[in-house]
Every structure is written in C-alpha cells, then in structure tokens.
Amino acid sequence: MMSHNERMKITINHKQFERIIDYSQIKKRIRLIGIQLNLAYENQHPIFIGVLNGCFMVMADLMKQIHIASEISFIKLSSYEGTARRDRVSELIGLDHNLEGRDVIVVEDIVDTGHSLKHTLDAIYAQNPASVAVCTLLLKPNALQHTFDNIAYVGFEIDNEFVVGYGLDYQGLGRTLPDIYREIPPGP
Template sequence: MDIVKIKDKTFRTFIPESEILSKVKAVAEKLNKDMAGKNPLFLAVLNGSFIFAADLMRYLTIPSEISFVKLASYQGTTSVGKVKELIGINQELKGRTVVIVEDIVDTGNTMKQMLATLESYEPESLHICTLLVKPGKLQVPLNIEYPAMEIPNDFIVGYGLDYDQQGRNLRDIYTVVE
C-alpha cells in the first residue's frame, strides 16, 4: 500500500518495513555489544513501542528481561505537553541497567519526565532506545544512545505508531500527505 486513509487524513509510504527491520537489527547489535554481561531490563513504553519492542527483542542475543509501562502525552496528532503518571513498573529497578524502549522521541519532554521518575527507583543506569527521533523538534537535551532512525518533523503512522489509535497495525511507516 503506497497510500492509506485513516479517518480524515491521507498518508503515503515513508519507511518500508524492510528498512525498519534493518535499522532495528542494527540497534539490537549495538545493544548486544554494549549490554553484554549486564542482563538489562528493557522497559517498553506502551502503546506505540510494542511492535518495535517485539522486533528488537527477537534480535537480542544477550540475557535480558522486558516489561511494559504506560505513559501518555498525545492526543490526536500533537503532544499535549502534560505527561500522565507512569504505570506498570512491577520489577525491582534498584541497581539494574534499564533501557527505555520508545517508539518516537520528538520534543523530549515526555522522556525527560520519564527519566526523572525512573531515577527515583535508583537504577544503576538508564539508557534510551527509540525507533525514531525528530532532532529538529527536540526541546530538551537528551542522551539518546540507541536511536534506530532520525526523521524530519512530519506526522507519521504505522509500525505501532497511531493516529487517534488507528494505523498501529500497518507494517510500513507512513507520513501524512498535506
């Protein structure tokens, strides 16, 4: 599908699944190297990162664990700037190597608040792994050690990312057609 319509918007293919998986594999290889011997806990941020997290975990060869947390800051196509409370932390994080797995980092405000919240659990270290980052939209300094891809400031959907909860199931990533 080159063009898809979701609700009132039209999207065109931006990043095909084959390219996405190639980038995910490359990030996993870097994590395998950097996290060897650490048994990291991957904290995948729902809902958007679930497909990325699943594919990432399949490429990891190191002993590791995964858990899921929920943190919402989006409504429709824009970040609302207010982060709801982090829910779903069931593991002991104290002294652990924790890797946050996110679908996209744009302004960075959500990630900054999440890092501050996770610091209170006293992990040994915190790392950011994201499928996508929008460097042109970042408003706060972040050390994103494991970005799969940088993209322009377009609105996108697919591969777990949504438009009003629709389109997460698309295998490719699509960008909105103005």
C-alpha cells in the same frame, strides 16, 4: 476508516499519508541495534522497558534480536485529559520492577518533543539505576524541547512531520501497518 491505493499512500479518517520507511528497512535497522545492544550489554543483565502503546511493534522485533540475559517490562504514561496542553503527563503505570542498581534500556517508538521521555526518565532515575540508555525507532531532532544525553540507539531521524504505522497511530488507527507513513499536507 482506512484505505490504501497503489502508490503506497493511505487515507485514515480523511488524512492522506505516504510511505516513507518500509518494513524491510525497519527490520535491518532493528537487527543492527540488536547487535549493538548484545555487544554493549554482553556481561550485564539489562531490563528493557517498553513505553506503551506505541512501542509494541519495535519491542517485539527488537527482543527477537537480543541474545543476552535480560528482562522485559512495559510502562504506560497517562496524560491529563480535557486540557489544552497534551504535553502534561500525569503518571507512569506499570513500573513494577525495582530498578536500583540495574542497567535500564528504555524502548520508544518515537521521541518528538521529549516531554513523555523526560517524565519516564525522571521516574526511572528516581529508583537509582546503574545506567539508563534510550532506544528509539524514530527521533525528530527538530521537535525536541529537552536535552537528553542518553538517546544511544536511534533507528531513523525524521523531519518534524506527523507519522503513523508500525505502532504509531492517528485517532487509534494505523498502528498495525508494517511500514511508516508521513502525513501529506492538504493541497492549496
């Protein structure tokens, strides 16, 4: 259940969220990242790999800015269900391209702890690509538990807060919001 009010706050399943990044800012950042990618990969033929479910909005807007020869694929991570630790990732679903010798650009909606990104990269590196760069709309530098030297394109760095919108969800809701909202902690 979702509801809006006038001050750009929303409620999803009894949690309050406030807007922190609006869609016009997101579009500007993605346009700039697209320009950078077009230049960096001008004479290559990269494959963009989107990590579902969250990346679908970023991927759609980003690919509208890409004017070089490229391919697109999507993967999904399935986490172990029923365990207390949700940071254990079981497998990558849908990696159906041969990545050997390819320039790969991984597209994420958000990198927080980095557990799922590390799992994704391990699976990609196992195929011996020529290069791997990570493009993420949101990065939580204070939440990272892994070190990455290839997060090359970042839309926005945010604090270690829970966010929804623009592909990100809370209990399945909020993914279709065009803006990004952060959770407002409950009052005392």
